[in-house]
Amino acid sequence: LRRQAERGREKKESSMADGEGNLKLLGLHVSPFALRVRMALGFKGVSYEYIEEDLFHKSELLLSSNPVHKKVPVLIHNGRPVCESLAVVQYVDEVWAGAGPDILPADPYQRAIARFWAAYIDDKLFPAWTGFMKAATEEVRGEKLKETHAAVQNLEKAFSESANGKAAFFGGDSIGYLDLALGCFLPWFGALRVMFGVEVIDAANAPLLAAWAERFGETAVAKEVLPEPDKALAYATKLKAYWASLNK
Amino acid sequence: MAGGGDKLKLLSTWFSPFGSRVQLALHLKGLSYEYVEEDLMNKSQLLLESNPVHKKVPVLFHRGKALCESMVIVDYIEEAFPDAGQPLLPSDPYKRAIARFWVAFMETKLVEPWMRMLDGTRTRAEMTEGVKQMLAAVATLEGALGQCSKGKPFFGGDSIGYVDVALGGLLVWVRASEVLLGVKFLDAARTPLLAAWSERFASLDAAKAALPDFGRVIKHAMMRRGAAAAVLAANN
Numbered sequence: 001l002r003r004q005a006e007r008g009r010e011k012k013e014s015s016m017a018d019g020e021g022n023l024k025l026l027g028l029h030v031s032p033f034a035l036r037v038r039m040a041l042g043f044k045g046v047s048y049e050y051i052e053e054d055l056f057h058k059s060e061l062l063l064s065s066n067p068v069h070k071k072v073p074v075l076i077h078n079g080r081p082v083c084e085s086l087a088v089v090q091y092v093d094e095v096w097a098g099a100g101p102d103i104l105p106a107d108p109y110q111r112a113i114a115r116f117w118a119a120y121i122d123d124k125l126f127p128a129w130t131g132f133m134k135a136a137t138e139e140v141r142g143e144k145l146k147e148t149h150a151a152v153q154n155l156e157k158a159f160s161e162s163a164n165g166k167a168a169f170f171g172g173d174s175i176g177y178l179d180l181a182l183g184c185f186l187p188w189f190g191a192l193r194v195m196f197g198v199e200v201i202d203a204a205n206a207p208l209l210a211a212w213a214e215r216f217g218e219t220a221v222a223k224e225v226l227p228e229p230d231k232a233l234a235y236a237t238k239l240k241a242y243w244a245s246l247n248k
Numbered sequence: 249m250a251g252g253g254d255k256l257k258l259l260s261t262w263f264s265p266f267g268s269r270v271q272l273a274l275h276l277k278g279l280s281y282e283y284v285e286e287d288l289m290n291k292s293q294l295l296l297e298s299n300p301v302h303k304k305v306p307v308l309f310h311r312g313k314a315l316c317e318s319m320v321i322v323d324y325i326e327e328a329f330p331d332a333g334q335p336l337l338p339s340d341p342y343k344r345a346i347a348r349f350w351v352a353f354m355e356t357k358l359v360e361p362w363m364r365m366l367d368g369t370r371t372r373a374e375m376t377e378g379v380k381q382m383l384a385a386v387a388t389l390e391g392a393l394g395q396c397s398k399g400k401p402f403f404g405g406d407s408i409g410y411v412d413v414a415l416g417g418l419l420v421w422v423r424a425s426e427v428l429l430g431v432k433f434l435d436a437a438r439t440p441l442l443a444a445w446s447e448r449f450a451s452l453d454a455a456k457a458a459l460p461d462f463g464r465v466i467k468h469a470m471m472r473r474g475a476a477a478a479v480l481a482a483n484n
Contacts, residue, residue: 086352108328112321112324154301
């Protein structure tokens with residue numbers, strides 16, 4: 001019954017922009033990429049129907065809306081699917097441009113900085129920490145952790161360079177594109193702390209990011225959708241069992 | 249460092265497909281720029297300072313700032329010069345999202361496997377797998393071209409768009425890879441739309457200005473492969 005409730009539809013109410021009837025999001029409660037989109041929609045105050053996918057038993061709707069990748073998130077707006085988390089976040093920013101603050105800044109150079117680091121997060125940080133989590137040997141685990149920390153160091157530097165490290169978020173006084181791109185991983189970083197006793201964002205080596213992570217966790221959008229680390233932990237356990245079964 | 253004012257300066261190499269993307273965008277927008285050739289075997293202070301994270305070309309300099317990552321630069325050109333030439337992205341958010349989707353697909357499914365194969369240290373099995381992945385990506389892009397163009401000449405419709413620039417920048421290297429790997433990626437029988445598109449694209453003025461000479465790229469790639477093989481041999 002609980003599984004049914006979890007897999008069932010959750011309606012998100014909002015008083016502001018109305019997308020409700022025409023807006024569905026296919027996601028997974030712990031998917032960082034889906035969380036980016038949920039936070040973006042929350043940021044704009046847009047209502048939508050959330051559909052939790054079981055990635056081990058993908059729905060017809062997911063398979064037909066994202067035939068190329070068969071992955072979440074998929075935002076279906078007026079029957080038309082939009083895929084790729086960063087493309088979806090930009091879509092949300094553009095469609096609901098009037099509703100609430102901008103996700104990407106107005107200045108072309110600032111937009112380029114945000115896009116550069118979001119691409120870095122996806123190309124370098126994500127493979128490093130997921131590689132760490134999936135590593136089969138101590139040797140690979142050590143390598144991947146080094147790569148993860150190196151990526152975090154670059155992001156620490158990026159934060160120190162944006163507004164001289166004095167702003168609360170990458171986006172300035174309020175969160176923006178890059179905050180969403182990185183903040184979605186926080187539940188998983190919490191899970192890695194429990195699973196391996198490692199700190200991805202270590203307050204000693206990355207003090208600005210560590211403080212940022214605390215602040216981000218306290219924002220309304222984060223509180224609304226980011227799951228507790230134990231949810232990511234439970235899912236990691238499920239994934240491990242699945243990978244093990246593949247290796248039989 | 250880079251000089252201020254509104255002047256554009258592009259740091260790249262004659263053979264970089266990523267640099268070609270930026271040059272395509274600049275040409276299509278009618279924007280003039282200073283071109284500086286980088287020596288990747290002996291990286292300049294300018295490169296190391298302006299792109300410390302990746303130490304790669306292209307880097308575009310504008311108003312004292314350095315822009316890195318080819319498609320981030322293309323987005324910047326589109327947004328910083330809204331009145332120059334025609335837009336590469338449509339105004340409709342849904343169509344923009346579709347263009348971004350296909351560029352993201354291209355980067356992870358076509359470019360990534362290809363870059364992995366180019367480092368010269370792959371086993372035969374890895375090369376075979378890489379070629380398979382590239383062929384699958386091209387097959388999907390064939391479908392994408394059909395959907396996006398709806399019978400018109402380009403992904404962008406009647407005129408070149410964002411996806412055309414992203415794929416077009418790679419064109420000479422894709423053709424060169426056909427020779428180096430002995431595999432036809434843009435095949436008139438298997439991918440007729442892409443094959444026709446690539447001929448059409450190559451004949452554009454912007455392509456002639458932005459893409460390197462095919463023969464020169466083949467020679468360069470063979471030299472690099474020879475060098476990589478020599479390193480491999482020396483280490484075994």
